[in-house]
Amino acid sequence: MSATVLRRVEWRATEAEPRPDVSFVPMLERRRLSQVERAALHVAWCVFHPEGAASAEAQAVPPASETPVVFASRWGEIGTTFKLMRQMHDEGEMSPAGFAASVHNAAPGAWSIFTKNHAAYTAIAARERSYEMGMMEAEAQLAASAAPAVLYVYAEESTPEYYMPSFGERVTAHAVAQLLVPSGEGS
Numbered sequence: 001m002s003a004t005v006l007r008r009v010e011w012r013a014t015e016a017e018p019r020p021d022v023s024f025v026p027m028l029e030r031r032r033l034s035q036v037e038r039a040a041l042h043v044a045w046c047v048f049h050p051e052g053a054a055s056a057e058a059q060a061v062p063p064a065s066e067t068p069v070v071f072a073s074r075w076g077e078i079g080t081t082f083k084l085m086r087q088m089h090d091e092g093e094m095s096p097a098g099f100a101a102s103v104h105n106a107a108p109g110a111w112s113i114f115t116k117n118h119a120a121y122t123a124i125a126a127r128e129r130s131y132e133m134g135m136m137e138a139e140a141q142l143a144a145s146a147a148p149a150v151l152y153v154y155a156e157e158s159t160p161e162y163y164m165p166s167f168g169e170r171v172t173a174h175a176v177a178q179l180l181v182p183s184g185e186g187s
Contacts, residue, residue: 003139003180006061006149009046011039013158013173020175024049025114033110034080035157036073039175040107041114044069044153047177061179062148068141069121069151071108072134075171076125080106082160107155119147130154135178142180153177 011020020042022030033041048064084094103109105123112121122141126133131154138152155175159167 002183003142003150004183005178006181007047007050007179008176009043009050010176011043011046011174018173029110029114034077034106035173036077036079036155036175037107037110039157039173040071040153040155040177041111043155043175043177044111044151047151047179064115064151065117066119066147067117067149067151067179068119068145068147069108069111069117069153070124070134070138070141071105071111071121072124072126072130072137072152072154073107073156074125074127074130075156076123077103077106077157078163079157079160082162107153111153120145138178138180142182149179149181151177151179 011017013019019035020038022033022038022041022045024045025033025041044064048061088094105121108121108123111117120141122137124130124134124137134154135152138150141147142150153175154177156171156173158173159169159171164170
């Protein structure tokens with residue numbers, strides 16, 4: 001089975017919009033989101049709540065609360081992890097709350113909690129092939145499940161300055177979300 005992209009949303013940090021809009025997340029939860037979580041939640045939200053979508057188009061989309069999710073990121077919570085490592089070096093300990101938020105599945109976990117989604121979610125990290133491996137996983141899940149769609153989200157945060165000598169190329173915060181359906185259903 002092959003997949004069709006029913007909806008696709010992209011976001012990239014710019015001077016005009018350095019942080020994605022996550023105003024749909026309650027204020028107390030919003031302030032704890034990392035850059036990669038903000039980017040992932042923003043594009044995922046926009047897939048299910050497009051501006052100006054016709055009601056017929058909106059009806060064709062399964063509810064976010066029932067859609068399996070595949071999240072991929074090369075570095076995931078690298079900013080949070082870097083802060084924790086600095087804290088451990090400087091203070092000899094790290095924040096338990098910060099540690100809990102540093103895991104690779106923090107973004108899909110936040111999405112799951114926020115949308116009350118009880119469907120499966122998977123987090124993929126495959127170095128420079130993370131985008132492709134995440135897409136492969138999303139297509140495999142779509143083929144293997146009875147779900148009418150799978151949400152695929154790829155997100156990266158900006159490269160921390162400290163890592164530039166090792167990483168070489170600067171990455172600007174960006175994210176893409178795609179709602180995949182079996183071929184023939186979205187076209």
